[in-house]
Amino acid sequence: MTTVYVFGAGASRPEGAPLISDFIEKAYEKLGKDSSEKIVSIWKFLCDYFGKDPKNSKEAGENYPTIDEIVTIVDYAISNNINLSSYHTLSKLMEVKKGLVNLISSTITQSIVSNDIHKKFIRELKKKKGPIYLVSLNYDTLLDEAITGCYKNPKGRVINYGFNSVITSNPRFNLFKIHGSLNWSLCPFCQNIRVYNKPIAHRLYEEYDICGTCSNSYSEPVMITPTLLKSYNIQRLNNVWLAASEALAQAHRIVFIGYSLALSDYPIVNLIKNAISQKNILREIVIVGVRSDREQLGKRYCKIFSKNITIAFDDSGFTGQTHWDTQLPRDIIR
Incomplete structure (x- = not known):
C-alpha cells in the first residue's frame, strides 16, 4: 500500500x-x-x-x-x-x-529551534522498503536536513525534488516542495534551480552565487508567497507539481500532517483531487492535528473528499510517528 x-x-x-x-x-x-x-x-x-x-x-x-x-x-x-x-x-x-x-x-x-521531530520521522521512514513520497507546502528545510542527516557518506543525491517532473526509487526520498524552499535559488535567465545546504532565500535578489548552467550571478528566491493571488510561473517548480501529482495518483493512503486544507489553497485542492482521480485507488486519509481542531478539520475534509474514502483523525499531533502505514487511528470521522 x-x-x-x-x-x-x-x-x-x-x-x-x-x-x-x-x-x-x-x-x-x-x-x-x-x-x-x-x-x-x-x-x-x-x-x-x-x-x-x-x-x-x-x-x-x-x-x-x-x-x-x-x-x-x-x-x-x-x-x-x-x-x-x-x-x-x-x-x-x-x-x-x-x-x-x-x-x-x-x-x-x-x-526554528529544533529538528528532533522531523529527524525521528525520517529515521523511521528510512527503515521502510521502497520509495518514499513527501509533499510539503512549507518553505523551511526541516525535512531536507532530516533526510540528508540520515546518510553519513552519501553517494550521489539523496533527495529527488522533482525538478524534472519525475518520481524516483533512487533516490528513495521524493520531497516535492510545491511552494518552493528557503534553500533554493532561481536563475531568472535559464530557469535553473540550485539547491543549497542551508536557507539562503533572505540573501538573494543580489549576487550570491554563479549559475552553473549559464554563469549568471543574479539569483531570486523560489517561494510562492502566502497570498490569494498566487502565481505559479516558474517552469521547474511546475515540474515539481507534476511530480507531486504523479506521486499522489499512486496513493492508497494520504497522511495530512498539520494541514487545514484552507479555502485559499484551492490550487492544492485541485492538485490532489485531479491526481487521485487518475487511478481512483485512494482509500484512506489520515488527518494529524490536535483535538481542538478535530470538528472543523473533519467537516472540511469530508466536504472535499468522496464518501468512499475513509477519513481518520490522529489527535496526538505530529511527534514524528509513522505508524499510520500499518494501522489507522481509532478516531474514524467517516
Whole structure:
C-alpha cells in the first residue's frame, strides 16, 4: 500500500516555526529591531499604510493584518499597476515585495529551534522498503536536513525534488516542495534551480552565487508567497507539481500532517483531487492535528473528499510517528 505524506505549516510548529495567524508577531519579535534596509522598509510600509507604529511584538500581531493579507494587498496593487500611496508607488511596491520575501525567510529561519521531530520521522521512514513520497507546502528545510542527516557518506543525491517532473526509487526520498524552499535559488535567465545546504532565500535578489548552467550571478528566491493571488510561473517548480501529482495518483493512503486544507489553497485542492482521480485507488486519509481542531478539520475534509474514502483523525499531533502505514487511528470521522 502506497502512502503519501502531505506537510502543512502545523507540522513545523512544534519545531518553532510560526503559523500564518501569529507570523507578524513572531516576525516583530525576531526582526523588530533589525537594521537591514529590506527589513526596515517593511516596518515603514506597514506603519505608513496601516497608520500604526507598534512598540512590541504583541502590538504588532494585534494591530497589523496577517502576513497573507499583507502580501495579497501588495500583490494586488502590483498586478493591477496601482500605487498604494504617493510614496508607495509601483516601483516602491516591487521593493516591498522583495522585502516581504526577506522578512518571511528570515523569520522562519530564526524561529526554528529544533529538528528532533522531523529527524525521528525520517529515521523511521528510512527503515521502510521502497520509495518514499513527501509533499510539503512549507518553505523551511526541516525535512531536507532530516533526510540528508540520515546518510553519513552519501553517494550521489539523496533527495529527488522533482525538478524534472519525475518520481524516483533512487533516490528513495521524493520531497516535492510545491511552494518552493528557503534553500533554493532561481536563475531568472535559464530557469535553473540550485539547491543549497542551508536557507539562503533572505540573501538573494543580489549576487550570491554563479549559475552553473549559464554563469549568471543574479539569483531570486523560489517561494510562492502566502497570498490569494498566487502565481505559479516558474517552469521547474511546475515540474515539481507534476511530480507531486504523479506521486499522489499512486496513493492508497494520504497522511495530512498539520494541514487545514484552507479555502485559499484551492490550487492544492485541485492538485490532489485531479491526481487521485487518475487511478481512483485512494482509500484512506489520515488527518494529524490536535483535538481542538478535530470538528472543523473533519467537516472540511469530508466536504472535499468522496464518501468512499475513509477519513481518520490522529489527535496526538505530529511527534514524528509513522505508524499510520500499518494501522489507522481509532478516531474514524467517516
